Amino acid sequence: MSDARPRVAIIMGSPNDWKVMQAAEQMLDDLEIGSDARVISAHRTPERLTAFLATAEDDGIEVVIAGAGMAAHLAGVTAAHTMLPVLGVPLPGSDLQGLDALLATVQMPGGIPVATFAIGKAGAKNAALFAAAILARKDDTVRERLAKFREAQSAGVPERPPRD
Amino acid sequence: MSDARPRVAIIMGSPNDWKVMQAAEQMLDDLEIGSDARVISAHRTPERLTAFLATAEDDGIEVVIAGAGMAAHLAGVTAAHTMLPVLGVPLPGSDLQGLDALLATVQMPGGIPVATFAIGKAGAKNAALFAAAILARKDDTVRERLAKFREAQSAGVPERPPRD
Amino acid sequence: MSDARPRVAIIMGSPNDWKVMQAAEQMLDDLEIGSDARVISAHRTPERLTAFLATAEDDGIEVVIAGAGMAAHLAGVTAAHTMLPVLGVPLPGSDLQGLDALLATVQMPGGIPVATFAIGKAGAKNAALFAAAILARKDDTVRERLAKFREAQSAGVPERPPRD
Amino acid sequence: MSDARPRVAIIMGSPNDWKVMQAAEQMLDDLEIGSDARVISAHRTPERLTAFLATAEDDGIEVVIAGAGMAAHLAGVTAAHTMLPVLGVPLPGSDLQGLDALLATVQMPGGIPVATFAIGKAGAKNAALFAAAILARKDDTVRERLAKFREAQSAGVPERPPRD
Amino acid sequence: MSDARPRVAIIMGSPNDWKVMQAAEQMLDDLEIGSDARVISAHRTPERLTAFLATAEDDGIEVVIAGAGMAAHLAGVTAAHTMLPVLGVPLPGSDLQGLDALLATVQMPGGIPVATFAIGKAGAKNAALFAAAILARKDDTVRERLAKFREAQSAGVPERPPRD
Amino acid sequence: MSDARPRVAIIMGSPNDWKVMQAAEQMLDDLEIGSDARVISAHRTPERLTAFLATAEDDGIEVVIAGAGMAAHLAGVTAAHTMLPVLGVPLPGSDLQGLDALLATVQMPGGIPVATFAIGKAGAKNAALFAAAILARKDDTVRERLAKFREAQSAGVPERPPRD
Amino acid sequence: MSDARPRVAIIMGSPNDWKVMQAAEQMLDDLEIGSDARVISAHRTPERLTAFLATAEDDGIEVVIAGAGMAAHLAGVTAAHTMLPVLGVPLPGSDLQGLDALLATVQMPGGIPVATFAIGKAGAKNAALFAAAILARKDDTVRERLAKFREAQSAGVPERPPRD
């Protein structure tokens, strides 16, 4: 949880989702991008969602990452109430292993877009990287950190598989 | 479209959904239950949804039937804003033939229920019959009409398949 | 298991299903709605089902919640023999993780409705909440308890994810 | 529709199912095995099903072929009420193209078996061939006709694909 | 493993399949029907399969139960080489949890039938019960044992779920 | 095809994909955002892809929309070669109706993000809207046009379904 | 159908499969590789398959392409009887659109490999190209023709989508 001014909101439907969604916070921290993580249920606290979104942009939020499982409506409902870019992360944990959350997030009808990423931690990490790519369009510091991350990531892939 | 006072609201995400959802209206008409059909998009007109739900119960609505396709959030978002029984009808038409709408409607997390029916017209008709079954718990007239429908339905099944 | 007069029947195909279906009983208990839990297999004890349904309404049952797994026929067969509202809960546990039970419950052909909820415990809890919503249409006490539950549920969602 | 004494019952949930299920009758006709085709809905005419099964064995029926679509309960409910071999044919036509009917037919819990065949016409034809294989266990005439069918079938496969 | 003369062959693609398929042997033992369990791989020992089938009927085998996983070809290839009734049991264990084996077993093209049962132990048990139902068409002793099993099974379903 | 300087590249694997992907161009045109549509196959013209990406950013491209079907690798391979935001549109048309393209696009492993949208035209339109939302982070003109589109879109939803 | 000595066998389960499988013949013709197309059903003509395979290698066949639909066993059974490389093409046309054929072909258990390609015509064409890649390992003429095809294919991708 960086001390930097939050520019990315990470919202999730349940505190249990944090075990996956903290991968987004961690990735943003590594890129020194401030974030703000909140629990907001599209179904159980709909007013909290609209209240949050009413001031999010004025509060400095530029991108919203929304993680939810099962019939995952959080990202779509968020996108209905804001023009900020909304990144959806389908969460596993249901009996259908996240296929329900994936389809409920990605299959948005035309008119209100949600940018969707992979089910689970890979998706949470990639949503953070994509938020950085959006910020990098106008912020050279972010762009440089992102470039360094990409270089380090490539360099970190070992040439050979592990032999025990 | 019966002239009776509307007791059941039929809402749908797009005017295109009417070709399926009118099966609900027709079934309610046959049971002489008044209904009110509206187009309300969870994503494109979220304020219209909350405005409608704010007065629905006072307006005499006792059950809401919500039909939507793709990442179908309409029934779930409706259920988040009302304590009326919400019946969800997943609509086909997407490339995934309604599997996306089915999972996005039925897989609601614990706490906010949506009663879900089959994909498409069979689901729209059954949602109407189920609305009648709810009303029949306190309205003997509806109960009698429902009983007559059930009898007629049984009697209408032919004994033999058609020979041309 | 409340001492209140049972108004909701909770039936399930096998005693093993109880580990999921007790979530329905628990939710009804919390709402002080009496329930009656029984094991009735659509396949192994079909006569028990028809005998139970023959007197259920006279015994004060107003809603039936039916949980079953695999080729889950219990809810559909129940709905064929009663005009009471039937709520189906697809159970996981098969190799297909409940997808079979979901489709076998929700895809009812037009004419005999089963209101279907999510696979597993979330579905069992939501079926109980939906049963309460049906009873609330004519019982203000239930309506008030349901309203209190919904308020408490909203208030119970923490603002922030857990930091260890 | 052979004039021979019916030994195989072909039941289906709706008259619309006949366009698929007549493939079973045709195959039985070709093998000179008498059959009796009936429309019996597990959901809309449950009494008709139990009445039929109560006398089926005494009426000379030795095998029941049951075709149904969507949440296909017909074969399973039939098997619950008889010890005759029950052959299930999942029918397409739903938005899910018969995957729902397949799982609702084949995934029977342990204790009450339904022998399941492919979705649609291939399954209807194969159910008829399998009924013949059952009868052939005690009826040499059927066995010989089945053997001739198998030989003719093999011989009828062309060596080369068609060149136009 | 009963001492009775084997009338049912239980074949499986790998010795690992025995942990599931022994449910078929056990059920047949309970019904005092002799069986013969063998490992025969359609892919790795095709000659063993044809050799076995060449004499199976003369050896007294009346029904073949074939269990296999993944791209499960064993039941279909068996059915191609015999006119005996072939019962297919799709086995789980693959990454796709037996969906592959189910489709590879049940979706036989028209002409060569395989009677398919549920994935895993439920299917193995039901295949055994179905084999008994076939034998019961000409063997009253089997019919009586099967009737007793069915009665005992119904009686064994407890009325209430377990309270700890 | 707007005359404005292209800021969004629309690439697709085959000229046949244009019938879907032109929905992205149309939406960008409506928002007066210049775009550049190209056919680039990840498999058949890999060099064309790297050549295009080598200069894309210098050429003024700020977002890449990539549409592909079947084993859709185009968006992922694009993301591997650029730090620009890459938006993936899975295309239908295969026997699996785009489920293959959806999974091949959205399930990117952690490290290289692709923002994925719905299968087909809805996804193409939403990718364009999302591209606009990215540009709007630094371009008030785009933000205003996007706001107007959203308002018009909401206003354009009819209150009632069509009565013929 | 080239006059060249057949080096690749194209076998298929039914003459109806030819409308897809001729894409393999056409591709081989274009590469001037002789092929031999035959109808061989794994289920209806198993002896024809073993007879064909017994002499295939001596007859000059170096690769076998096997196309089949539904519970597609042809490629797997072929691989069980030969050490030649076997290429499987899953065919669509079933209610499950080839997903059954795909899983029945690709999910071969360890020990007997089938190289599997995409469902339908794309898979048939690619199987032919892959057969050429195998032959190219020892035949420079084939290698050169394959290289030319690849070059022409790349060159044939238009730079821009079609504008009408």
Add this chain to the structure above:
Amino acid sequence: MSDARPRVAIIMGSPNDWKVMQAAEQMLDDLEIGSDARVISAHRTPERLTAFLATAEDDGIEVVIAGAGMAAHLAGVTAAHTMLPVLGVPLPGSDLQGLDALLATVQMPGGIPVATFAIGKAGAKNAALFAAAILARKDDTVRERLAKFREAQSAGVPERPPRD
């Protein structure tokens, strides 16, 4: 890891994939075929892939086995850059259990083939056996070892399931 000159490259997207992919190396070792295992990510190290492929054929590589999970692009991108036969192994481990990797590998559009094998270890082993089958077309030593393996494999299948 044989000391023989590497003729088969085994590449994989992540060092974690080695726990599955070493089944390919082991099988090749058993057949005394030299192999070279490398970690090459299509997404994180695209240049490493093209550099490897630029010299692979000159370095003596005749077949490439590529294993990857999730949106598995490695095999397809490899095939785009080489005319060597590319064998794809879809890896499990994602929430979708490898269904994503399977479709992302096997559903290649026409023009660039990837020979695909089963998800996981069975697929890795079979890819190695298939590589051997390709080499055997021109190398009698490999052919003989493969024949011996096949014989030993058949002989190693026990006649009976294990009795404890």
